Amino acid sequence: MAGPKRLSNGKWRVQVRRKGQKFDRTFERKTDAAIYYADVLRMVEGGATRDTIQAPSDMTLAMVISAYLTQVDTGRTNRANLERISDRIGGITIRNMSALVVQDYVDGRLADGITGQTLAGDLSALSSVLKWARHVRKIDVNPDLAKDARTALTAARIDTRSNERTRIPTQDELDRIVAYLDGNPRQKVPAGTITRFAAASAMRISEICRIQIEDINWNQKSVLIRERKDPRRKARNDQVVPLVGEAYEIARQRAAGRAEGRLFPYNHKSAGTAFQRAVAALEIEDLHFHDLRHLAITELFRLGLPMELVAVVSGHRDWKHLKRYTQLSANDVHSAIERLQHNTL
Known part of the structure; x- marks a missing residue:
């Protein structure tokens, strides 16, 4: 079963024939095609005995973030956080997502001089994406990678508590x-x-x-x-x-x-x-x-x-x-x- 194929008109096509079933759909975006391909794999391969399927080898974190933002109505702050994450580590494939990748992102953001509160917002947004990918799209990825990284910040005595706003207009x-x-x-x-x-x-x-x-x-x-x-x-x-x-x-x-x-x-x-x-x-x-x-x-x-x-x-x-x-x-x-x-x- 091949993954999504790009057509001459720029669209992406998914064709799967397996166990007497045929799936054939065309998408405008590679992200949507890859997500659909993963769903088909889970359906025809996993049956009722498997909870998740392995992500296609070329499915990146950026693709999953894009699909998440398309489906989930999130706020401006979370969207900005996820776009930043996508820019920095979006090229990592889902198969290669690990605690080390998240820690490298954390170290890079701390090197930028951001506060623990800001970094906690980044990790919270990433956690939402990973949980969505794991529990909604059934993709085999550890949903606790970002959560564990935030726990590590607390252990390192980096304050992640948000400051309560006291501003009201005159x-x-x-x-x-x-x-x-x-x-x-x-x-x-x-x-x-x-x-x-x-x-x-x-x-x-x-x-x-x-x-x-x-x-x-x-x-x-x-x-x-x-x-x-x-x-x-x-x-x-x-x-x-x-x-x-x-x-x-x-x-x-x-x-x-x-x-x-x-x-x-x-x-x-x-x-x-x-x-x-x-x-x-x-x-x-x-x-x-x-x-x-x-x-x-x-x-x-x-x-x-x-x-x-x-x-x-x-x-x-x-x-x-x-x-x-x-x-x-x-x-x-x-x-x-x-x-x-x-x-x-």
Whole structure:
């Protein structure tokens, strides 16, 4: 059984004839052809007795990373990490992937002067690819190579813990960003309105752009967020969340009498990109769209809401996870004391 063959038109063809079965498909990319070839080998050779198949001799890590990125919707940071890995060691074949290869990559990145936290992100991304290749595509590769390399960093006393962000925008920064976005005539996505909604609602940008008008309860000023992110829950996680502050008025304006459909029918990635372009144009340092969630949660605490009620808005299920989104300061403590003293007079 030969591997993928390149045709005169530049496409790749897979032909397998074995045990009375015939497989014949053509692909635009060699990566897709190689993955299909591996699947066919597992099917006709492995039967029900083998869990994996050996990768074709010319299947490289870069090819697997490319296939993974095509199938799996990963974030920008993971994509950038994997593209970097592909550039550095992507030419290694899957058959030759070993702990030594991963360690060479680690040593090279440390020589570049990166932090342990950054390197941990690289290894986490690589681990996801290896697990996908092993458990989804059934390719014979050790899925724990990157995981073991990260454990070795800890043993070498290299700190891989990520620093918790404490950055939230000031009111002046927020006003400037919204004004910039609203004043851009070429901006098709209402990124300024989405920014204001995020700063009030504490929702993630992907949640905002998924809201269905029919899921909004106007009388209770709440919305059902479907499949909300919760790393601890594997099952469906739908939550009813109050539309607090300006979020309710914005929702009313956006619905404009409509009874169904998405409140913000736009790609959340486009809205996030518009926000980051505004931040860069205004020369505002180190500000991410997700920091608006930190801001909204912090403002709720500043208003005096107890943790249990803030958690209803944010969706957190314990103080440990909610705390890292709360950027209260000494001034907030003094302001709260002054309000209490004023109320007792």
